[in-house]
Amino acid sequence: MPELSFQIEGVQAVPYAVSPLLGFDLRVTNRGTERIHTIALRAQIQIEATRRRYDAKDQERLGDLFGEPHRWGQTLRTMLWTQTSIVVPGFEGSTQTELPVPCTFDFNIAAVKYFQGLQDGDIPLCFQFSGTVFYESPTGGLQVAPIPWDKEAKFRLPLKPWKEMMDLYYPNSAWLCLSREIVERLNQHKVRMGTPTWEAMLESLLDGVAEGVNR
Numbered sequence: 001m002p003e004l005s006f007q008i009e010g011v012q013a014v015p016y017a018v019s020p021l022l023g024f025d026l027r028v029t030n031r032g033t034e035r036i037h038t039i040a041l042r043a044q045i046q047i048e049a050t051r052r053r054y055d056a057k058d059q060e061r062l063g064d065l066f067g068e069p070h071r072w073g074q075t076l077r078t079m080l081w082t083q084t085s086i087v088v089p090g091f092e093g094s095t096q097t098e099l100p101v102p103c104t105f106d107f108n109i110a111a112v113k114y115f116q117g118l119q120d121g122d123i124p125l126c127f128q129f130s131g132t133v134f135y136e137s138p139t140g141g142l143q144v145a146p147i148p149w150d151k152e153a154k155f156r157l158p159l160k161p162w163k164e165m166m167d168l169y170y171p172n173s174a175w176l177c178l179s180r181e182i183v184e185r186l187n188q189h190k191v192r193m194g195t196p197t198w199e200a201m202l203e204s205l206l207d208g209v210a211e212g213v214n215r
Contacts (some may be wrong), residue, residue: 008155013165
């Protein structure tokens with residue numbers, strides 16, 4: 001039976017995809033002697049938020065996610081980021097393939113708030129693997145076996161590839177998910193004020209709030 005191990009060796013933004021995509025360089029090694037026919041692989045990716053340090057600016061920017069710093073002992077914990085799956089082609093010994101991870105820029109998502117709230121450094125990730133491996137038996141027949149649930153790989157994701165990816169797909173911009181009722185109210189205000197764009201309308205609202213605070 002195959003003895004599989006997994007390692008993440010790098011990451012980069014994937015250009016020209018339909019939506020933002022990070023490509024993780026995944027190394028799959030079989031310590032056994034069998035020839036691997038194919039692997040139907042699933043990966044659950046968790047953010048191990050407790051495995052890095054946070055300065056005062058990080059704590060301020062992440063307040064919406066974890067609350068006041070004195071509460072972080074209870075609120076700071078591992079978070080599920082996403083799940084993805086691939087089919088690994090056949091190999092003997094070891095192979096490298098790209099593990100694609102779709103990303104979003106929706107600020108209602110906790111992972112996006114976390115990534116955006118950090119200024120620099122890296123993000124500790126844990127990849128937990130499962131799935132099915134198809135391999136050749138010593139007699140040449142095709143065998144099937146599940147991938148044990150204890151198979152995982154640690155990786156520290158530098159913030160730079162994530163920020164480069166978002167700049168590639170959303171240059172100098174971001175987006176928010178709002179209810180239809182709020183969008184309609186904002187649109188009515190935009191029409192009343194005669195502002196040409198949504199950005200100009202929101203800027204005028206923020207200026208009005210700032211003037212009221214400074215009075």
